[in-house]
Amino acid sequence: MLTYNLMHTGSDSLYEYLYKSIKHDIMHGMLKPGDKLPSKRSLAANLGVSVITVENAYAQLMDQGYIYSIPKKGYYVTDFGSMLAEKKQSFAKEMAPLTGGDTSYFADFSSNQTASDLFPFTIWSKVVREILSDSRMQLMTNSPCGGISALRNSIAGYLKAFRGLDVQPEQIIIGAGTEYLYSLLIQLLGSDQTYAVENPGYRRLEQIYRSFHVPCARIPLDAEGICISNLEDAGADIVHVTPSHQYPTGIVMPISRRYELLGWAARGEGRYIIEDDYDSELRLSGQPIPTLQSIDLSERVIYLNTFTKTLCSTVRISYMILPKGLLSRFYEKLSFYSCTVSNFEQYTLARFIEEGKFETHVNRLRSHYRRKQDLLLEALWKSRLGNMVSITGERAGLHFLMRVHTKVPQREVMGRAKSRGIKLVALSDYYHGEQSPENVYVMHYSAVDVTRAREIMERIYKSCI
Amino acid sequence: MLTYNLMHTGSDSLYEYLYKSIKHDIMHGMLKPGDKLPSKRSLAANLGVSVITVENAYAQLMDQGYIYSIPKKGYYVTDFGSMLAEKKQSFAKEMAPLTGGDTSYFADFSSNQTASDLFPFTIWSKVVREILSDSRMQLMTNSPCGGISALRNSIAGYLKAFRGLDVQPEQIIIGAGTEYLYSLLIQLLGSDQTYAVENPGYRRLEQIYRSFHVPCARIPLDAEGICISNLEDAGADIVHVTPSHQYPTGIVMPISRRYELLGWAARGEGRYIIEDDYDSELRLSGQPIPTLQSIDLSERVIYLNTFTKTLCSTVRISYMILPKGLLSRFYEKLSFYSCTVSNFEQYTLARFIEEGKFETHVNRLRSHYRRKQDLLLEALWKSRLGNMVSITGERAGLHFLMRVHTKVPQREVMGRAKSRGIKLVALSDYYHGEQSPENVYVMHYSAVDVTRAREIMERIYKSCI
Numbered sequence: 001m002l003t004y005n006l007m008h009t010g011s012d013s014l015y016e017y018l019y020k021s022i023k024h025d026i027m028h029g030m031l032k033p034g035d036k037l038p039s040k041r042s043l044a045a046n047l048g049v050s051v052i053t054v055e056n057a058y059a060q061l062m063d064q065g066y067i068y069s070i071p072k073k074g075y076y077v078t079d080f081g082s083m084l085a086e087k088k089q090s091f092a093k094e095m096a097p098l099t100g101g102d103t104s105y106f107a108d109f110s111s112n113q114t115a116s117d118l119f120p121f122t123i124w125s126k127v128v129r130e131i132l133s134d135s136r137m138q139l140m141t142n143s144p145c146g147g148i149s150a151l152r153n154s155i156a157g158y159l160k161a162f163r164g165l166d167v168q169p170e171q172i173i174i175g176a177g178t179e180y181l182y183s184l185l186i187q188l189l190g191s192d193q194t195y196a197v198e199n200p201g202y203r204r205l206e207q208i209y210r211s212f213h214v215p216c217a218r219i220p221l222d223a224e225g226i227c228i229s230n231l232e233d234a235g236a237d238i239v240h241v242t243p244s245h246q247y248p249t250g251i252v253m254p255i256s257r258r259y260e261l262l263g264w265a266a267r268g269e270g271r272y273i274i275e276d277d278y279d280s281e282l283r284l285s286g287q288p289i290p291t292l293q294s295i296d297l298s299e300r301v302i303y304l305n306t307f308t309k310t311l312c313s314t315v316r317i318s319y320m321i322l323p324k325g326l327l328s329r330f331y332e333k334l335s336f337y338s339c340t341v342s343n344f345e346q347y348t349l350a351r352f353i354e355e356g357k358f359e360t361h362v363n364r365l366r367s368h369y370r371r372k373q374d375l376l377l378e379a380l381w382k383s384r385l386g387n388m389v390s391i392t393g394e395r396a397g398l399h400f401l402m403r404v405h406t407k408v409p410q411r412e413v414m415g416r417a418k419s420r421g422i423k424l425v426a427l428s429d430y431y432h433g434e435q436s437p438e439n440v441y442v443m444h445y446s447a448v449d450v451t452r453a454r455e456i457m458e459r460i461y462k463s464c465i
Numbered sequence: 466m467l468t469y470n471l472m473h474t475g476s477d478s479l480y481e482y483l484y485k486s487i488k489h490d491i492m493h494g495m496l497k498p499g500d501k502l503p504s505k506r507s508l509a510a511n512l513g514v515s516v517i518t519v520e521n522a523y524a525q526l527m528d529q530g531y532i533y534s535i536p537k538k539g540y541y542v543t544d545f546g547s548m549l550a551e552k553k554q555s556f557a558k559e560m561a562p563l564t565g566g567d568t569s570y571f572a573d574f575s576s577n578q579t580a581s582d583l584f585p586f587t588i589w590s591k592v593v594r595e596i597l598s599d600s601r602m603q604l605m606t607n608s609p610c611g612g613i614s615a616l617r618n619s620i621a622g623y624l625k626a627f628r629g630l631d632v633q634p635e636q637i638i639i640g641a642g643t644e645y646l647y648s649l650l651i652q653l654l655g656s657d658q659t660y661a662v663e664n665p666g667y668r669r670l671e672q673i674y675r676s677f678h679v680p681c682a683r684i685p686l687d688a689e690g691i692c693i694s695n696l697e698d699a700g701a702d703i704v705h706v707t708p709s710h711q712y713p714t715g716i717v718m719p720i721s722r723r724y725e726l727l728g729w730a731a732r733g734e735g736r737y738i739i740e741d742d743y744d745s746e747l748r749l750s751g752q753p754i755p756t757l758q759s760i761d762l763s764e765r766v767i768y769l770n771t772f773t774k775t776l777c778s779t780v781r782i783s784y785m786i787l788p789k790g791l792l793s794r795f796y797e798k799l800s801f802y803s804c805t806v807s808n809f810e811q812y813t814l815a816r817f818i819e820e821g822k823f824e825t826h827v828n829r830l831r832s833h834y835r836r837k838q839d840l841l842l843e844a845l846w847k848s849r850l851g852n853m854v855s856i857t858g859e860r861a862g863l864h865f866l867m868r869v870h871t872k873v874p875q876r877e878v879m880g881r882a883k884s885r886g887i888k889l890v891a892l893s894d895y896y897h898g899e900q901s902p903e904n905v906y907v908m909h910y911s912a913v914d915v916t917r918a919r920e921i922m923e924r925i926y927k928s929c930i
Binding site: 116117119121125128129132133134135136137138139140141142143149150153154156157158160161169176177179180183186187191192204207211212213308312313314315316317333334336337338339340341342343344345353354355356359 | 582606801
């Protein structure tokens with residue numbers, strides 16, 4: 001039976017101390033993968049604490065993926081090693097798997113995608129089969145341009161329950177990927193408008209605007225996100241932002257800047273904010289800050305999100321929420337387009353969400369990545385590298401920023417790391433024109449094997465000294 | 466709890482009857498906006514039917530917007546009053562089943578879609594199930610921007626065997642519908658080029674060009690198709706044509722005009738022909754004429770085709786074949802885009818084609834429509850209408866042209882026909898600016914019930930005298 005001394009918990013509450021103690025034992029091999037933990041009741045009795053205390057500790061361990069439960073059987077220690085090994089085996093060599101991640105590297109920090117083995121393939125397939133057998137009529141009925149109502153209803157319900165967004169289903173427009181939705185937005189808002197993008201930011205977004213020959217301005221960021229005064233100076237009409245987790249800096253835009261941005265939009269006729277909430281489902285810690293969409297009273301926010309990231313990038317479904325003021329313009333100008341997502345996938349996703357399967361999946365994703373990030377950062381802090389770096393942007397998503405305090409030039413750090421099998425991505429790659437920071441790295445960790453975390457940190461350390 | 470008598474459902478299935486009963490109660494105020502419906506399980510128990518039955522009824526009500534669901538809470542009656550009026554209109558219009566055809570007409574000649582009941586749903590579902598169980602790895606592996614190679618190989622094989630086209634799979638670019646491919650072409654060829662369209666022609670195509678603010682010129686047709694001299698005069702760079710079955714005139718472009726058109730393209734730097742072969746699979750009679758693509762030696766033809774027409778319009782898959790000279794430009798400029806069609810449908814279609822099921826289906830479609838057209842025309846020639854009309858464009862596709870020789874003005878003919886339950890579409894609707902022909906009708910016959918053919922012809926006759 002586990003026994004811990006709960007007399008000296010420091011500033012921790014009893015349950016926090018217990019959680020940390022068990023986690024420590026898992027991390028250091030005192031508790032082995034597959035080990036069964038004592039029942040809550042018996043552990044509580046053994047430690048002389050209440051069952052609630054044990055329950056809270058177990059819940060937190062489960063939430064972070066250190067343990068899992070089998071109904072009516074009990075709690076078990078997660079087998080990290082075999083999970084990762086299994087995942088690696090499942091990829092055929094010649095294919096570029098979803099995890100991205102060049103396997104010729106010991107660790108590839110350049111892939112930004114969720115791992116394909118986290119996609120609930122069996123459950124998804126089951127829903128597909130159900131839809132095929134019970135929805136034949138609907139599958140053969142043309143979708144409205146904005147998407148089938150079942151899916152728009154499901155998304156509206158999900159957004160209300162889990163993101164606090166209050167939107168009508170008809171405000172939701174479904175499309176085959178975010179890139180396609182941008183092309184609709186250019187047509188809706190006009191190709192003569194000036195579109196502002198974050199600098200640093202998503203390179204692909206600028207590629208799209210340039211590909212359509214749309215005027216595009218790059219706006220610098222400060223510590224709180226996009227700079228409003230530069231936005232004014234650039235004469236921007238439309239601005240694209242990622243407030244919940246700026247890409248790539250990871251900045252979470254504080255509420256004050258959000259109001260400033262809304263103020264900017266309200267000051268000018270025809271100004272709009274495109275709020276790309278791509279990483280919101282993967283918030284790993286901290287309090288949620290309301291979306292721009294939810295605090296927008298002047299109908300200037302177009303909210304965008306995608307299932308290609310949370311679900312599976314080979315299922316091409318994204319959506320945008322138009323403010324009511326733009327809806328009639330949309331239907332008037334663009335309703336001649338057919339919806340680009342097939343009915344088969346629209347109905348499948350609708351049911352997947354409606355039955356709570358999407359929520360379950362997102363929770364699972366979140367605890368997987370939280371655990372993964374924790375393990376990586378823990379290894380980082382324990383390593384010699386820990387003394388020479390600072391970490392930011394780790395509250396959400398599949399990447400964080402690592403600033404290395406070293407005299408070695410970035411070019412050389414990257415070259416040395418590469419020769420040691422570590423692919424690093426420099427933040428400076430995301431800057432255009434501006435003076436960009438030296439020796440700051442965008443650490444996309446989704447394709448990195450955390451069982452190698454210690455060795456990875458050691459190799460990076462050696463590249464930095 | 467809702468209670469309905471399910472003993473006398475007439476010809477309806479249980480779920481249809483239940484759906485109609487609930488809809489009736491909503492429409493007549495017995496169920497009020499915001500009312501919560503019983504859970505599927507409890508309603509099923511109350512009515513003594515299976516949960517699936519209730520589920521299907523609820524699904525249909527949701528799809529049509531009568532009710533909506535909130536995950537984990539339940540089903541509620543929609544508040545139509547608060548919904549946008551325009552939305553209701555556009556939904557009602559768009560949610561017509563694939564067969565199109567407004568059933569309030571005795572005969573509706575305005576629907577241009579293949580009937581959904583011809584789609585081999587069971588076979589398609591079987592392939593989906595197979596793919597789900599044996600292609601998990603591939604389904605989770607990112608598609609190249611142009612589409613998965615299995616599908617591009619299948620299409621290349623099909624085109625070689627049945628259309629005599631000799632293309633490399635890499636030349637084939639898959640996209641979620643033809644409309645999406647046009648947006649790619651605008652980006653590939655440039656939005657400063659002048660795009661020429663046929664007049665009369667597809668209205669939607671011009672809508673797309675205008676929506677992207679791309680210069681667009683309308684080129685008249687003569688008896689052989691698009692007029693080359695007008696193309697020169699308009700300063701066109703790119704021309705869109707439908708040579709295998711011009712829409713809506715039905716003109717099949719003779720080989721001589723095809724060579725002239727290729728000559729036009731070869732004379733100028735940067736000139737391209739977009740050959741939209743949308744109706745080629747439904748050639749009903751006559752010898753096939755080689756596609757422009759197959760006789761193009763100067764690499765100026767972009768061939769476009771779609772499965773939305775031959776297969777099912779709710780499966781969104783189209784493709785284009787780029788000439789080799791444009792391939793590197795495509796990959797250089799546009800390969801940053803993700804493919805807009807999900808892997809699940811790409812693999813399903815690939816196998817469907819590869820196993821010969823697509824060919825079988827197309828043959829079935831062709832003989833179905835040939836027979837349907839034969840029956841209609843037979844009834845026409847036998848009727849009193851037969852003496853006052855001439856028919857053209859009947860060699861392919863789902864429509865033909867009917868010229869009525871009468872002194873009654875077109876407006877009046879159409880009005881009278883409408884009052885007799887016949888919806889006619891005038892060819893003049895497809896003309897822009899030009900003087901358009903009087904009393905020529907585009908007869909889309911796919912949604913017309915041929916068992917009514919005699920009566921239909923009689924009613925049209927009475928409208929013309």
